[in-house]
Structure formats: structure tokens, C-alpha cells
Amino acid sequence: MQEKARLYGKTLSSYILNCCMDDKHELLQLIPDAVELWNLVNELYLSTESASSARTTEFEVKDNHLIAYIQENNLNLGGIYDDTNN
């Protein structure tokens, strides 16, 4: 089945959904595996999405700490902390 998909220039999943619909015999054998594959792909996407959000948050937190440190220790850096009005 994978070879056939390759001949059509498609992924296995795409081949099943787009080309197999007329070949019921082949399709039927693959459906349970296809469903589990779709589920796995969905889980992977969710994991990637949540990891990506977590990583962005992590960067933002570290960035905030860095900025706070610079402000505390470099009072003359007007662009970041302007003390000239005191």
C-alpha cells in the first residue's frame, strides 16, 4: 500500500483518503491502522503546540529577568532606566 502511495506521490494517509475510496477491499484492511495513525498525529500536534507555548513562556520569563537585572545594575543606561529626573 505504501508503494502505491509513493507511485501516486502521496503520503500513506493522503492515499487512503483520496485514492482508496474506490477500492473498498484494500481500504477496509487499513482503516483500523489509519484511525490509530490519525490519533497519533493529533496527539503529536497537541504535544508540539503545548511545548511550543511553554517554550515561548519560558523565553519571556528569562527575558524579563534579564531586563530587570540590567535595570537594577545600570542606572545610567537612560534608554532602560532614566534616573535623570530625580
Added chain:
Amino acid sequence: MMTQTTDIPQTGGILLNKAGKGNYQTQDSIKNVIRYIARESGTSKNDLICRGAMGATDFTGIDMTIRQFRCVQLLHERKGDFGRYIDHEIYSFSEEAQEAIYENDIPVEEIARSMAQDFYDDGFQVYYGVHRPDGTEKHLHMHFAVNTVNFKTGKKRHENKTATKKRQERLDRIVMAEIINRQKSAKNPS
């Protein structure tokens, strides 16, 4: 009156199966129910908290999800009418569970996914969505669109009141377990 860390809700939710005679007996029913759950049909109610699928992809868009549901239905060898194409079940959280979820800031998405897993483990693709209380439903509630064809066996789903009651009890346990875990974590942060 519930406190944040020690009270455990004692009453469970309610699971309602919307299947009645003549319901959901056209192919369009799959699209209609899934779009309704995903709030992608008619007027937006702005009450969707989260949505997802098990046994199908949801990030590829609803049309693909529907296609994947239809694909599985090809497995079923029909003897006469196909019958229902989709089952629509609604789980309403109890007042106590809803309070515990809000007070402990429990991500409903995780509970939803665990509950959807219950249908998937039985061999059925499911699309789910969690909605806020509205005029019809007074509590937080979850909609499940369940494919009536089992992707492992090709057989049709037959749910009776006993099966629905047993599933309700399992879903109650999932909700309780999540609440208890969160309360324990809040009490003993690592």
C-alpha cells in the same frame, strides 16, 4: 460551602444520549453535529471552551475530521438502512464538580480529553467540545459526537440506558480523579 483544597464533590454529572427514533439518520448528520459542537454553524454563541477529537485529526479542520469519520463508516456492511450515522451525547458537570473545577483552576481540556478517551478505547472515533453554561444547560457541559461504526470491528454502536449509565459513572470517576489530583497537588506543591 467548598474550600479550595479539601472538599471533594460527591455528586456526579449527567450523561444524556440524544439518540431517539429517527435522529441522525442522514449522512449530513455527522457534519451537522460536529459543526454544532465546534460552534462552526449558525450564530456564534461564544461559549466554546475547547474542542478536539480522538481517532481523527482536528487540527486539519472539521471537513477532514468528517471525512475521517465517513471513511470508517465504509467498514460497515449494511443490511438494510444504515441507521444512525452519529451519536450525540452530552455530559453535564454537577454543580459541585463545576465549582471544584473553577476554584482549583483545573484545565477543562485535560478532563475533556480523558473523557473522550473512554469512547475511543471502546473503538469509536469521537469529536468533543466543552461549552460554558447557557440558557439550555445550566452547568458546564461536554458534547460528544461519536461515530456509530466501530473502527476496529466495523460493527454498529448499540447503546442502551444501562450502557449510558455505566459510561456516566466512568466519566464521573474521571472527573473526580482529576479534581482530587489537582487538590492534592495544590496542597503539596513539589
